[in-house]
């Protein structure tokens with residue numbers, strides 16, 4: 333496994349593969365890797381002979397400076413973990429490498445309300461920064477396939493919209509959410525949870541399963557109300573629990589009017605903000 337820090341070094345590693353038209357898989361991460369990230373790399377390895385994983389804590393997507401400062405950074409351990417899943421190249425650039433002063437990297441995309449609802453409401457500017465870094469990293473790595481987790485549902489939905497809007501050639505592959513034993517979605521932030529909060533955070537997945545199990549029997553607003561009640565527990569503070577159309581991210585009222593429905597939740601467990609989601613309906617499933 334090669335570890336590179338600059339675009340020049342990365343190009344030197346990839347130019348041969350690019351010339352031969354070998355498929356390059358790309359897994360962008362912010363590090364502090366866990367089994368969820370590693371599953372993306374493993375899936376990438378199945379599809380692409382060469383896999384690049386980037387580790388870059390992107391400052392432009394943090395609307396909260398404190399969150400950025402507290403974001404865990406564990407590069408050495410991350411590289412050891414990536415080696416266990418046969419990652420080929422780790423790209424761990426400095427901020428100046430991703431955002432050189434002489435390069436305009438901001439994007440303005442017309443992708444409707446996808447960026448302003450849900451996470452967009454609570455983390456203003458977050459998706460502008462996310463889209464900016466993903467586009468910049470795609471320009472640098474030039475992968476044939478991009479692997480992202482369903483865990484960040486709105487994120488991959490927006491990235492797909494960006495790929496469509498800019499007619500990029502990279503194919504997005506969405507990988508299932510890896511969970512801890514009791515159901516909590518794996519996240520780099522879980523390490524910061526108090527042990528008691530981590531245990532009780534299992535209620536998040538339970539509330540999503542409740543929504544899925546009752547989709548055909550209870551009205552949507554009742555499901556949301558019940559789920560909100562389930563999540564009203566000590567030291568936890570809910571931001572949203574919403575059932576929306578999986579394509580538009582707009583609210584659902586009649587289940588039969590939609591082919592694709594997803595429930596999304598964001599909640600603070602003490603000082604730690606957690607998000608999760610579950611697909612409730614997808615035509616053909």
Ligand code: AMP
Pocket residue numbers: 360361362363367368369371372479480481482483484507508509510511517518519520
């Ligand atoms: P992050 O480092 O949190 O920015 O995540 C990098 C990538 O890993 C994103 O595509 C995430 O959706 C994905 N990811 C994060 N957590 C999980 C998980 N529990 N299961 C699968 N993929 C995940």
